[in-house]
Amino acid sequence: MSSKVLEILNAKEAYQCWLQYKKIEDGRQYDEYASICLNLAVVGDSVILNSALQELIQAVTSMFDKEPLITNYADPDSSIILGTYQDINLTDYGVDASIMDRLNEEGYLLQTVNNGKRDCLLLVGKSDKGTLYATHHLLRLIQTGEAINDLTIVESPRNQIRMLNQWDNMDGSVERGYSGNSIFFDNNQITTDLERIKDYARLLSSVGINAISINNVNVWQVETNLITSKLLPEVANIADTFRRYGIKTFLSINFASPIELGDLTTADPLDQDVKKWWKDKVKEIYAHIPDFGGFVVKADSEHRPGPFSYDRDHADGSNMLAEALQPFDGIVVWRCFVYNCMQDWRDRSTDRARAAYDHFKPLDGKFHDNVILQVKNGPMDFQVREPISPMIGAMENTNQILEFQIAQEYLGQQKDLAFLIPMWKEVLDFDTYAKGEGSTVTAIVDGSLYDYKFSGIAAVSNIGNDINWTGNTLAQANLYGYGRLIWNPNLTAEEIAGEWVLATFGSDSTVLENITSMLLDSREIYENYTTPLGIGWMVNPNHHYGPNVDGYEYSRWGTYHFADRNGIGVDRTIETGTGYAGQYFSPNKKVYNSLEECPDELLLFFHHVPYTHKLKSGETVIQHYYNTHFKGVEQVENLIVKWTMLEDKIDEFRFNNVLDRLKMQLANAKEWRDQVNTYFYRKSGIADEKNRTIY
């Protein structure tokens, strides 16, 4: 056998992620599930229905070590019937068909009925996508050991667009990728390994992802060609694969494409030739991919081209593309990560945190209705703790999509453990007060608060061609959790973690308990040994792993802590600072602006304070820094203890994979602890109250 095959065999569990479909060993459970799962009827026909059926066959065959009986019509022996409500007459089963009115296009019903001869489980989608999601819902119930003999589940996804952004380059590299290379591209070619793409699609559809952009938002020279007839047939192959799993394919485009592809001398969005060029281009794309999703655009950001070159604004730029896409129901996802990345560190009046709001807020209402502005969750860049971007909810008349980053760029790069769901929950639960109390981020991005035509959530993917997809096997939980959370923001982080552990590692109680607690504690731990109190950064420039307190302090990137011998923090108040706090709605504006009311965890984001400033906990800022940094390392040591307890309960590959990374994390945590403590001790001269070792 080739070493590749051997690796896959050894790492089978790692590769399968949460779709383990392990043989059910418990006899009672086996009998109960088997009585329902081994006689399948699928009514109707579509590629998506077929994916649902195939998933069910694969899962059932694996879990019961038996092939199910399959019919393409419901008969009295059918124990599961799947299809859409158009093909399954609910009334025949005594179900009130009006139940389907409560569902959106992707919703579904899981309902136990009696067909006269026996109990039987209906998996009924509002569309075939709904049926696919219903199937995954059922399989999740089985994998997590829930009863399935008396179900009535009516469910729709809360968010309309549930998207992933791949930051994959055609040379095979992945920007901010920590899991090997791209599964889409290699050596400036599009992959021919559609099997891996299909497995990715299975994973994504199992958690409800319905959109994906497959190339990096920084579109370099080679990638600019993805929208040309030379490469579109191969893009179409990928889109075909995703389509079978209910996922629409998007491309990131280069705003300067008309020039770069050699056709025009301008990319001015108001130029008639440019408009025509894009209209023709879009037509060409849709000829290859009839359900193409649209474009993701990073323009006038970090040196990427955009409408500014022609004295046009973001509305001009995005609307031009939107007009081209409109006839095909395509959309433009226009990123708001726009700021001055050539800032002079001496200039204290410019505040990067203000930039997105300052750029985009004045344009509210000027965007076409198939343009969506994509806004990062925080105003800076995916730090371990940031306030919510004041952009979210600020634009009543402009579609918005929220951007998360599953890739742990600033959160340990999938060496260190950081389960991101609790952090994202905080974001979604945050009340912006945009339309008074209750204007949560969830209500904004699900489109309900302002009745957006398009909205939802996107995230930078964390996968690569590593055999386990995510470098650190535990980072699979973030991909899983992302999908689950944006499907249903009411799920708790605990529920999601528990589901994932059960599906991924099985039901051993120590495994469940230890891994769940490791996940749930991990973001706080990471915050403890890195940058508590909301200040962020202090990382090594460029690659962003490991501590470097002054790493960005004298740089062009607008990311400063302003620590001096007396204190630390960025004054973003209205009266004496950059005024950033004023971008929030009341009362958030007042809370953040006030030294007394500002929550401790964001204190240094909004205020410059002396090291001796007392936190609400009673600790001084400096002592809090010492305490959290010592504690963080101890907590990592505890993670290792918890993981080591699982040695005999987890396959060798996954056990060692995580253990290796925990050891790297410990080394990293110690480096953070010592550098940060030493830096601030040297600067403040204030000793640790507990007299622990500072260098």
Add this chain to the structure above:
Amino acid sequence: MSSKVLEILNAKEAYQCWLQYKKIEDGRQYDEYASICLNLAVVGDSVILNSALQELIQAVTSMFDKEPLITNYADPDSSIILGTYQDINLTDYGVDASIMDRLNEEGYLLQTVNNGKRDCLLLVGKSDKGTLYATHHLLRLIQTGEAINDLTIVESPRNQIRMLNQWDNMDGSVERGYSGNSIFFDNNQITTDLERIKDYARLLSSVGINAISINNVNVWQVETNLITSKLLPEVANIADTFRRYGIKTFLSINFASPIELGDLTTADPLDQDVKKWWKDKVKEIYAHIPDFGGFVVKADSEHRPGPFSYDRDHADGSNMLAEALQPFDGIVVWRCFVYNCMQDWRDRSTDRARAAYDHFKPLDGKFHDNVILQVKNGPMDFQVREPISPMIGAMENTNQILEFQIAQEYLGQQKDLAFLIPMWKEVLDFDTYAKGEGSTVTAIVDGSLYDYKFSGIAAVSNIGNDINWTGNTLAQANLYGYGRLIWNPNLTAEEIAGEWVLATFGSDSTVLENITSMLLDSREIYENYTTPLGIGWMVNPNHHYGPNVDGYEYSRWGTYHFADRNGIGVDRTIETGTGYAGQYFSPNKKVYNSLEECPDELLLFFHHVPYTHKLKSGETVIQHYYNTHFKGVEQVENLIVKWTMLEDKIDEFRFNNVLDRLKMQLANAKEWRDQVNTYFYRKSGIADEKNRTIY
């Protein structure tokens, strides 16, 4: 014409460096020189004599716009006669032949004699190399406008080995190169452009360089093959070219070659197979290059392989190679840049400055007599100010060669101006007291103090394939000055600068005055705006350009400043510090060890002091830092003023080339000023007495 040719035409002066041979415009001077230079006799025959003749023909033809008459015997009309003393009978010209006894093999006589019919100038070498150097001496006199009608010059080089180390890689890159790519290698091939190599050889021989290693001391995979039969014929072509100019070719080798080239499983220097392997290898090399110089070796340094892997020491490693080279009179140049590059920054007991002495001193006397230890001038790594390496003079029974770096790695990278001759003069003039007063570095490296069999000076070259060789045209002065200084360490920096300006830019008095003063001030200026008082570093990691005060503070490289809110500096005293000061001979030991006696410019290298410590000037350390940093920027502005005055006096290419770099230097100096001042103001809290802008 091709753009390459056009570039060369526009940049002819830049390319020619100090071998301009401009037409002599002054009529009186023209006549005087022409009366001597237009009738040449060359007696004897060798490739080197031929190079001397060709240089003379080229120069004379260019300066007088006339081709000289050439004979291969002295006749009554000969006005210049060149050859060796074996071929020119001095007594025939009334010269006491015993004068040649005062010369070493590379020495020469320039003597005006009367042959009965006319005055005639003898250029007589002790060997043909001497004749070549005599020729260049004559040409230098003409280019600098000196009289040549009544000469009696008897001259030998002070140092035996006068070497350049190219840090060129076969992919064409140059490690720490700031002047384009390699002239030796491109795309993993050896160059076929021997014309450029020849021009380099001309430049080098004109200043007396007699040895060169052509590949990087870090010998990577491809370069390991330079000593194989596949590449040796091409190396031989390069060696042939250099040989014509009296320059021996060396190669840097990979200590693990026997393994890397696939022949053995060990590189253990005491293994018989390894010994035989190297003996055979050396034989093979000499079959291609009969006068091959030998090996340059970086072993057990910065992750390069070496004898430590086999529990052997540096003597074992170098002696094994020396034995292989000995039958062919080859030598081993073994670098002493050995230290722990994986130091934990928390570990204050390890001191990189101590490393070379600690490693090598105990091995004194154990090295074969064709091994030379190559020692960097300072104990760290070519900082703008370091004490002399205590290794120099510490090993009475071991040949030593001093290593300078002409490439301005830490001195502005040939963007910023830094004329290095004054710094090297300080090194050479330094009294080590190794054998009591008068034990200067010069007396050690010229071999006289300890009667070394081999000794001299090597330097890392600063050239590349830029049209002007050195990026910044003014950096040519460092290559010129290096050769001149090591030929004759008694030359002053002023003399060398003056010579170089005259030969390079001609004799306009403003040009001479401005450029000479720019050069002579430049190192102090660079020191002012970077790291005065001997602390060094504070640069951006990896590439080493621009400020980053904490850039190396928490790194593995052993390069720290230990600045805290109270003070700065490294305690290297015997009593409370690392003990490094104790590595010097008395009284240097005592001077450096004493806070009172330690010279200000090295204060922070040896002592950790409060910011309020008073320097001998009366300034506090912190105020000195502010003052020098403000002053440094003003001085750079003044450099620009001085250069701008020369706009009409210098060809456009060279004028703009330097002006562009001076502008970069000004930006760099401001960044240094502001980052350093801000860093220390924030840390110390001590305001500038003059209340200038600190951020």
